[in-house]
Amino acid sequence: MDRKKKLGQFIEACRHSGLKITPQRVAVYEVLLTREDHPTVEDIYNEVKKKYPFVSLATVYRTVETLEELGLIRKVAYWGSSVRYDANTSDHHHLICVQCGAIRDVEFCLDWTPPTNIQGYRVHKYSLHIYGVCPVCQAKEN
Ligand SMILES: [Zn+2]
Numbered sequence: 570m571d572r573k574k575k576l577g578q579f580i581e582a583c584r585h586s587g588l589k590i591t592p593q594r595v596a597v598y599e600v601l602l603t604r605e606d607h608p609t610v611e612d613i614y615n616e617v618k619k620k621y622p623f624v625s626l627a628t629v630y631r632t633v634e635t636l637e638e639l640g641l642i643r644k645v646a647y648w649g650s651s652v653r654y655d656a657n658t659s660d661h662h663h664l665i666c667v668q669c670g671a672i673r674d675v676e677f678c679l680d681w682t683p684p685t686n687i688q689g690y691r692v693h694k695y696s697l698h699i700y701g702v703c704p705v706c707q708a709k710e711n
């Protein structure tokens with residue numbers, strides 16, 4: 570993923586929708602672009618705070634919402650846990666650890682495409698969630 574290009578897109582999208590481009594806003598997106606563990610808003614906040622100690626959680630929330638509205642990030646819904654965010658907006662699947670809640674992208678090719686119409690629903694996009702125990706948690710079991 571080309572981070573510079575993506576950041577450029579973000580700044581362009583902000584300009585387009587008349588949003589102020591602040592270093593804090595850019596930092597929120599940067600965190601999302603560098604992390605592949607699908608962080609929560611709190612995770613992002615804690616990381617941005619290291620660089621900008623006066624950033625507020627509300628600012629981070631609003632920026633994340635804006636990024637989602639702009640289609641630059643997406644929600645990864647996961648039951649029993651807070652909402653996680655993903656800067657990888659291409660169609661891909663997720664591996665979820667049922668013990669620690671870690672979410673990783675599936676790196677092998679899953680050769681499966683749903684029908685375009687399921688039970689009367691027009692299918693827009695799809696994502697598989699595969700649940701299991703991650704290597705870190707497995708190591709703790711022994
Ligand atoms: Zn785990």
Ligand SMILES: [Zn+2]
Nearest residue numbers: 655657673674
């Ligand atoms: Zn993902």
